[in-house]
Amino acid sequence: MEISFLKTRCTHCGKTKMVEDAVSGEITCKNCGFVIKEKKEETGPEWREFPEEKNTKSRVGLPSSLADYDQWLTTDIGKGEKDAFGKFLPSGSQTLIRRLITWDERSKLREPGKRNLIQAFQYLSRLKDKLNLSDAITEKAAYIYRKALERGIIRGRSIELVITASLYAACRETTTPRTLKDFSEAANIQRKGLTRSYRLLHKELDLRVPVVTPDRFIPRIANACRVSEKTKRQALEILKKAVEERISAGKDPTGLAAAALYLACVLTGESVTQKEIAEAAGVTEVTVRNRYKDLRKNLSDIQKILKLPEQNNKFWLSQRW
DNA sequence: TAAGATAAGAGGGACAT
DNA sequence: ATGTCAGTCTTATCTTA
Numbered sequence A: 001m002e003i004s005f006l007k008t009r010c011t012h013c014g015k016t017k018m019v020e021d022a023v024s025g026e027i028t029c030k031n032c033g034f035v036i037k038e039k040k041e042e043t044g045p046e047w048r049e050f051p052e053e054k055n056t057k058s059r060v061g062l063p064s065s066l067a068d069y070d071q072w073l074t075t076d077i078g079k080g081e082k083d084a085f086g087k088f089l090p091s092g093s094q095t096l097i098r099r100l101i102t103w104d105e106r107s108k109l110r111e112p113g114k115r116n117l118i119q120a121f122q123y124l125s126r127l128k129d130k131l132n133l134s135d136a137i138t139e140k141a142a143y144i145y146r147k148a149l150e151r152g153i154i155r156g157r158s159i160e161l162v163i164t165a166s167l168y169a170a171c172r173e174t175t176t177p178r179t180l181k182d183f184s185e186a187a188n189i190q191r192k193g194l195t196r197s198y199r200l201l202h203k204e205l206d207l208r209v210p211v212v213t214p215d216r217f218i219p220r221i222a223n224a225c226r227v228s229e230k231t232k233r234q235a236l237e238i239l240k241k242a243v244e245e246r247i248s249a250g251k252d253p254t255g256l257a258a259a260a261l262y263l264a265c266v267l268t269g270e271s272v273t274q275k276e277i278a279e280a281a282g283v284t285e286v287t288v289r290n291r292y293k294d295l296r297k298n299l300s301d302i303q304k305i306l307k308l309p310e311q312n313n314k315f316w317l318s319q320r321w
Numbered sequence B: 001t002a003a004g005a006t007a008a009g010a011g012g013g014a015c016a017t
Numbered sequence C: 001a002t003g004t005c006a007g008t009c010t011t012a013t014c015t016t017a
Helices: A090-111 A112-131 A134-152 A158-175 A180-186 A191-204 A214-223 A227-244 A254-269 A274-281 A285-298 A302-306 A311-318
Strands: A016-018 A027-029 A035-038
Touching: A016 A134, A016 A214, A112 A134, A112 A158, A112 A180, A134 A158, A134 A191, A134 A254, A180 A191, A214 A227, A214 A254, A214 A274, A227 A254, A227 A285, A254 A285, A274 A285
Parallel strands: none
Antiparallel strands: A016 A027, A027 A035
């Protein structure tokens, strides 16, 4: 789905054509691809408003969400002073009803499943903010977590661990470029446990997870390193070719994206170090180097692919292969 | 100082036992 | 279930230009 945001001006190229990715929530410039915002907010009226009902329908509170532990559907017992006809109850009944209210409140919070969801969704909301994720993804994560709770997957594992894994799974399902490392850092959870829980979720809940393609990570790494749009596009071309040549199979997509971007920088003469790229991509320099080597070895005709100007040829040919 | 080389070790998938 | 194997990535350290 594409939506134009005419009032937003791209901070990179100045154009005002914006495109929103409905799933990942990223708002990018249609002209140059610069990511303006990674998180969408809900603004404006909730429904369409007709002239005769002015101001009657704008914003009636938060939308209902799977990430509300009770989805606002709980019922509270009213103050037990009067009966249904408005007559005051005898004092004995009032006492009884007060006791009922007390226990009703207690049971809501003490029911293990509910308490679990409250904790989990509080945690989810914090994590969502830390990682700059959209509401659509939180919804998915909440859905996955509820399922996991039903299946008893949480038993023996911490709430934090499973809700983090659920959010990771939601990102994977929506091909939102976040790495396991992002999650282990944001949630302060060991990567090892996180992968284990994610795998468990994946297996038990039959999640449909699309294959992660390296090109999804290019904008993120490029923005972090302040790489030009031109180079970014070349990196994408390199990746396309790499996939065609089947040198991408079995390789870490972030590492591959980092290497492609580095190669693009070398070719265009932009000075970005391996270290910067590696850091931005969340992989080591060694990995960048190895993938870089693979790319150079297998894409020796890369100049033709990228239609590079002459002056770069000398530099390119002077490299040792 | 950036980039390249090398080695040891970890974790996980495929496959066989 | 458990073990082995090939391959990948990380960490650490040294060398090179």
